[in-house]
Amino acid sequence: MIGFVGLFSYLAVNYLEIMLKLSVSESYERLFAAFSQFHPLSQELRDAIVDHSKLMNVAKKQLLLSEGEKSDKIYFIVTGAARIYYLNEEGREKNTWFLFENELVISVHSFFASQASFEYIKTMEDCSLIVLSRSRLEQLYEKFVSFNIIGRKLTEYYYIRNEAQANSLRMHSAKERYLQLIALQPQILQRVSLGHIASYLGISAETLSRIRSQL
Amino acid sequence: MIGFVGLFSYLAVNYLEIMLKLSVSESYERLFAAFSQFHPLSQELRDAIVDHSKLMNVAKKQLLLSEGEKSDKIYFIVTGAARIYYLNEEGREKNTWFLFENELVISVHSFFASQASFEYIKTMEDCSLIVLSRSRLEQLYEKFVSFNIIGRKLTEYYYIRNEAQANSLRMHSAKERYLQLIALQPQILQRVSLGHIASYLGISAETLSRIRSQL
DNA sequence: CCCATTTTTTGACAAAAGTCAAAAAATGAA
DNA sequence: TTCATTTTTTGACTTTTGTCAAAAAATGGG
Numbered sequence A, B: 001m002i003g004f005v006g007l008f009s010y011l012a013v014n015y016l017e018i019m020l021k022l023s024v025s026e027s028y029e030r031l032f033a034a035f036s037q038f039h040p041l042s043q044e045l046r047d048a049i050v051d052h053s054k055l056m057n058v059a060k061k062q063l064l065l066s067e068g069e070k071s072d073k074i075y076f077i078v079t080g081a082a083r084i085y086y087l088n089e090e091g092r093e094k095n096t097w098f099l100f101e102n103e104l105v106i107s108v109h110s111f112f113a114s115q116a117s118f119e120y121i122k123t124m125e126d127c128s129l130i131v132l133s134r135s136r137l138e139q140l141y142e143k144f145v146s147f148n149i150i151g152r153k154l155t156e157y158y159y160i161r162n163e164a165q166a167n168s169l170r171m172h173s174a175k176e177r178y179l180q181l182i183a184l185q186p187q188i189l190q191r192v193s194l195g196h197i198a199s200y201l202g203i204s205a206e207t208l209s210r211i212r213s214q215l
Numbered sequence C: 001c002c003c004a005t006t007t008t009t010t011g012a013c014a015a016a017a018g019t020c021a022a023a024a025a026a027t028g029a030a
Numbered sequence D: 001t002t003c004a005t006t007t008t009t010t011g012a013c014t015t016t017t018g019t020c021a022a023a024a025a026a027t028g029g030g
Helices: A002-020 A024-036 A043-052 A108-113 A134-143 A147-171 A174-184 A194-201 A205-213 B002-020 B024-036 B043-052 B108-113 B134-143 B147-171 B174-184 B194-201 B205-213
Strands: A054-058 A063-065 A073-079 A081-087 A093-100 A119-123 A127-133 B054-058 B063-065 B073-079 B081-087 B093-100 B119-123 B127-133
Touching: A024 A043, A024 A054, A024 A073, A024 A127, A043 A127, A043 A134, A063 A073, A073 A081, A073 A134, A093 A194, A093 B147, A108 B147, A127 A134, A134 A147, A147 A174, A147 B093, A147 B108, A147 B147, A174 A194, A174 A205, A194 A205, B024 B043, B024 B054, B024 B073, B024 B127, B043 B127, B043 B134, B063 B073, B073 B081, B073 B134, B093 B194, B127 B134, B134 B147, B147 B174, B174 B194, B174 B205, B194 B205
Parallel strands: none
Antiparallel strands: A054 A127, A063 A119, A073 A127, A081 A093, A081 A119, B054 B127, B063 B119, B073 B127, B081 B093, B081 B119
C-alpha cells in the first residue's frame, strides 16, 4: 500500500513538473517578449537567436560560473532562480544579486570586460535556461546591427537596477533596506532564505533577525 | 609697482587659460577619440554629432542638474571635473561619483529611465563641456544604427565601473577603500578635497582623517 | 512520520564608524 | 600680506552592526 502511495506521489510530482515545463518554443517566446519590450525583433533575428543558443535544464544548487573562470555565457532564466555571490576574506558567501524568471544573468565584470570572475553564479531552484555564448552574442551583434539597440537598452536597464542597488547600500540603513525589499519584492521572502537575504542586504543573519523581531 | 605686478600676473593667468583652452575642433577630436575606442565613427556621424551638440564653458561650482529635475542632457568633459551627489536625510551632500576630462556625465537613473533626479551634478573646476540633449541623442541612435554599437559599449563600460564601485563598498573596509583609491586614482587627491573624498568613500571626514593619520 | 541537517533566533560582548565640539591648518580674496 | 572662511584634525562618547556560541525552529529526504 505504501508502495503504491509512493509510486503515485512520484508520478504526481513528475506530472506536475511536466505541466510546469514549457516547450522550447514557449521558452523562446518569453525571451523574445523580454527583448521586444525594448525594440521589435525581426523573424530572421529570432531564428538566428534560436540557432545560436540552446535551452537547458539545470538542477538547483548547480554552479553556472566559478571564481577564476572567464564568464563567457549569458543566461536567460525561463523558469527558476539564481544568485550571484562572492567569497569574502573569511570564505563566507556574500550574495550580490538574486535573479528570477525572465531575467538575464551574467557576471558583469567578467562578461563585459572578459576578465576572470571573482564571483560565482549558482542556481537556487531547478532552472530552465536559455544559454548564449559571448562569441555567439557578438556574432549576432555584428550580423544584426539593430540588435545593438536591444543590447544597449538592456544594458541601460540592468545598469539602472545596479545603480539603484548601489545607492540603496549607500543611502539607507540595514533596517530601511530590509523594509524597501519587502515593499518592492515581497515574493523574494517566499523563495530565498533569510540568511541569503541578509548577505544580499549587506548585513549578518543575526542583524536581520533582530530587525525582523522588532517590527 | 604693485599695480604692475598685479596686472602682469592677471595677464599671465589669462594667457595660461588661453593656452589651456582647446579649440572647438580639438574638443570634438577628444570626444571622437573616446568614442572610437569602441567602434569607428563615420565622417557623417561625426558631423551629425557636432551638429546636434554644443560646446560650452561652465565655471566651477555650477549646478548641471538639481534634485527633482529630469536629466535630459549628457555631458562630455573636455577639460575640468564634476561630481555627482545627493542630499541625505540630514541634508548633507554625499558624493557618489567624481568625473574628469574625457568622461561622460549623466545621472543614470534620471537620464536612462526619464525619471526626476534624486541627485545633483555640479562642476568642481571650470569646465569645458560638450552637451547633447537626450532627444538629440535618440535621433542620432535612430539615424545611425551603428551608433548603437558605441552606445552599447559605452554603457557596458560605465556599468562595469559602477559595479566595481558598488562591489568596493560591499567588499572592503573604509581603510581598504581609501588605499584602493590612492593606488588606482592618486591624482584624485590633488583635485578633490578630503571631505569630498570621504563622502565618496562612504565615510565621515573624521574617519578618513584618522585612517590617514595612522598610515 | 522521523530524524538529521540546515536555518533562524537570542544573548553577551567586540569592533567599526559616526557624531559633536573645538582646535589647528590651509586657502583664497582684497 | 592679512584676515576671514573653509577644511582638516583630534578627543570623548555613542550608535550600529558584527562575531561567537548556543538554543530553538524549520526543512526535507528516506
